[in-house]
Amino acid sequence: MSYERERLLAELAVQRACMLTDRVFHQLVKTSVSKDDKSPVTVADYAAQALIIASVNAAFPGDGIVGEEDSAFLRKDEKLRGIVWNLVKETLEAAGEAKEDIPLGNIKDEQELMDTIDKGLHEGGRSGRVWALDPIDGTKGFLRGGQYAVCLGLLVDGKATVGALGVPNLPQDPSNPEGPKGVLLSAIRGQGAVIRDLSPNLTLLPSRQLEPVKPTNVADCAFCEGVESGHSNHGQQANIASSLGITKESIRYDSQAKYAAIARGDAQIYLRLPSAGSNWVEKIWDHAAGSLICEEVGYTVSDVNGTPLDFGMGRTLKSNKGIVAAAGPIYDDVIAAVKKELGSQ
Numbered sequence: 001m002s003y004e005r006e007r008l009l010a011e012l013a014v015q016r017a018c019m020l021t022d023r024v025f026h027q028l029v030k031t032s033v034s035k036d037d038k039s040p041v042t043v044a045d046y047a048a049q050a051l052i053i054a055s056v057n058a059a060f061p062g063d064g065i066v067g068e069e070d071s072a073f074l075r076k077d078e079k080l081r082g083i084v085w086n087l088v089k090e091t092l093e094a095a096g097e098a099k100e101d102i103p104l105g106n107i108k109d110e111q112e113l114m115d116t117i118d119k120g121l122h123e124g125g126r127s128g129r130v131w132a133l134d135p136i137d138g139t140k141g142f143l144r145g146g147q148y149a150v151c152l153g154l155l156v157d158g159k160a161t162v163g164a165l166g167v168p169n170l171p172q173d174p175s176n177p178e179g180p181k182g183v184l185l186s187a188i189r190g191q192g193a194v195i196r197d198l199s200p201n202l203t204l205l206p207s208r209q210l211e212p213v214k215p216t217n218v219a220d221c222a223f224c225e226g227v228e229s230g231h232s233n234h235g236q237q238a239n240i241a242s243s244l245g246i247t248k249e250s251i252r253y254d255s256q257a258k259y260a261a262i263a264r265g266d267a268q269i270y271l272r273l274p275s276a277g278s279n280w281v282e283k284i285w286d287h288a289a290g291s292l293i294c295e296e297v298g299y300t301v302s303d304v305n306g307t308p309l310d311f312g313m314g315r316t317l318k319s320n321k322g323i324v325a326a327a328g329p330i331y332d333d334v335i336a337a338v339k340k341e342l343g344s345q
């Protein structure tokens with residue numbers, strides 16, 4: 001099976017959702033009166049989940065969907081519901097139909113909006129076709145004006161098979177950080193990965209194949225980690241980098257923007273070691289698309305013990321702990337350094 005249609009659907013659904021999140025970002029986040037006001041991201045989370053599920057459901061009605069959000073809160077808050085519905089309606093009107101021959105789905109009213117969001121309540125698992133959706137990954141980054149990602153992956157029998165990542169605030173040219181922003185990456189297992197600029201409308205701009213990683217000296221590499229010290233252990237990550245002879249400063253991004261950055265070669269390692277005392281269990285929607293895209297350009301992605309990520313366990317990666325992604329040729333060095341650091345606690 002080629003999965004070209006699934007990839008096209010994923011790209012278009014993510015492109016359309018990024019039109020919405022970008023609109024919220026410019027209309028609400030930037031004008032938000034209080035720094036602690038979380039409502040813009042809440043609105044964008046619900047609205048983007050609804051739009052993407054409508055697309056998956058229109059094109060592949062038999063597939064399961066594991067989405068991060070549900071409508072429980074929205075059902076109780078009429079005002080918030082009205083805001084979300086207006087955003088969805090405006091985006092649907094602005095986007096129109098895709099010129100490609102694939103249905104992207106519609107939502108007719110507030111009731112259908114909430115029912116659509118709740119189509120993301122699937123339990124996941126080891127069999128069949130299940131989409132993993134994070135409508136806004138990196139909510140803290142979104143609110144800060146930093147990195148966030150819109151993430152959609154297709155699992156087939158528990159294996160990440162198709163993935164698309166929209167990263168609206170990532171510079172299109174890594175050597176020009178102040179230049180135009182917004183990229184869309186996608187992959188099909190066994191077929192490599194592609195990148196293109198995000199577009200302000202539903203058009204998919206021309207893509208280019210991402211180059212496979214090249215053998216490198218690990219000391220010359222750069223590594224990526226999260227911004228939030230509560231999400232991963234910055235101290236241990238710095239120790240690992242220094243034990244590998246890495247002197248470059250880490251690239252700190254929120255969200256699956258980290259996978260996007262390493263996939264296109266801005267850095268060669270992503271470290272996500274559990275924070276001290278944390279019992280956080282990673283979620284499938286936070287890694288399905290990004291890990292596949294990286295594997296397709298020659299990365300090895302595992303947890304901190306070197307165990308491959310198991311997307312067939314349900315909604316979470318409960319058999320894994322933390323994440324280590326490294327370019328294939330340096331992965332053994334990196335995982336050895338991770339194990340040494342964790343063993344020496």
Ligand SMILES: Nc1ncnc2c1ncn2[C@@H]1O[C@H](COP(=O)(O)O)[C@@H](O)[C@H]1OP(=O)(O)O
Pocket residue numbers: 134136137138139140141226227228230231232253254255256278280286
């Ligand atoms: N305590 C936590 N530990 C690890 N990850 C977390 C924690 N709380 C939330 N997250 C999730 O971690 C991811 C982003 O972390 P980072 O940017 O550091 O990579 C997001 O998926 C975020 O959820 P969300 O999707 O709601 O933003």
Ligand SMILES: [Mg+2]
Pocket residue numbers: 134136137138285286
């Ligand atoms: Mg997330």
Ligand SMILES: [Mg+2]
Pocket residue numbers: 068134135136137138139
């Ligand atoms: Mg999220």
Ligand SMILES: [Mg+2]
Pocket residue numbers: 068139
């Ligand atoms: Mg969240």
